[in-house]
Amino acid sequence: MSKITRFSVSVEDDLLEKFDRFCKEERFATRSEAVRQIIRDTLTRRAWEGKTHEAAGTLTLVYDHHRALLRDKLLAVQHDHADHVVATLHVHLEHDLCLEVIALRGPADKLQQLAAQLRGLKGIFKGELVMASAQT
Numbered sequence: 001m002s003k004i005t006r007f008s009v010s011v012e013d014d015l016l017e018k019f020d021r022f023c024k025e026e027r028f029a030t031r032s033e034a035v036r037q038i039i040r041d042t043l044t045r046r047a048w049e050g051k052t053h054e055a056a057g058t059l060t061l062v063y064d065h066h067r068a069l070l071r072d073k074l075l076a077v078q079h080d081h082a083d084h085v086v087a088t089l090h091v092h093l094e095h096d097l098c099l100e101v102i103a104l105r106g107p108a109d110k111l112q113q114l115a116a117q118l119r120g121l122k123g124i125f126k127g128e129l130v131m132a133s134a135q136t
Contacts, residue, residue, distance in 0.1 A: 009035075044133045055108040056086075057131035058101055059115045065098045067123030074118065078102065081114050097125075 011019070019031070028034040044055075065071055078085045084106040091099040102118070104111045111131060119127030 040133075044131065053108050053133070054106070055111055055131045055133060056103075056105045057111055057115075057129055058103055059118060059127065059129050061100045061102070061118060061124055062093070062126040063098055063100070063121075063124045064096050066096050070121060070123040073121050074100070077114070077118055077121075081110075084110055084114055 019034070023031055023034045026034065028037070061074075063070060063074075078088070084104050086103040086105050088103070089101040091101075093099050104114065108131065112129065115127065115129040118124070119129075
């Protein structure tokens with residue numbers, strides 16, 4: 001863990017009220033924890049724009065597993081990108097509905113392309129990629 005440095009920030013009263021509400025709603029222990037998280041989120045998002053930054057993430061898919069050939073296509077794409085697919089979790093939601101969480105790691109642009117390819121398959125109802133920096 002790195003050394004903690006204190007700094008001050010000046011904000012308008014109404015912005016501070018909104019920020020304090022945000023901190024309470026998101027259950028941050030302190031304003032500092034909230035600011036650290038916001039800084040990390042911003043830097044991670046910016047790193048994704050750099051395309052080649054090493055990232056980790058999860059792709060959550062909800063789909064109809066009875067859709068013809070969808071399972072085969074999902075597996076084929078994941079096997080084609082085995083260097084970026086770390087693990088998968090498969091959950092049966094209903095008789096026809098499944099949720100799959102795919103853990104990913106690699107260059108941010110490659111993960112975004114892989115997620116787009118999987119989300120675009122016919123029979124996918126929902127697909128959401130959440131990425132984080134794989135570096136500190």
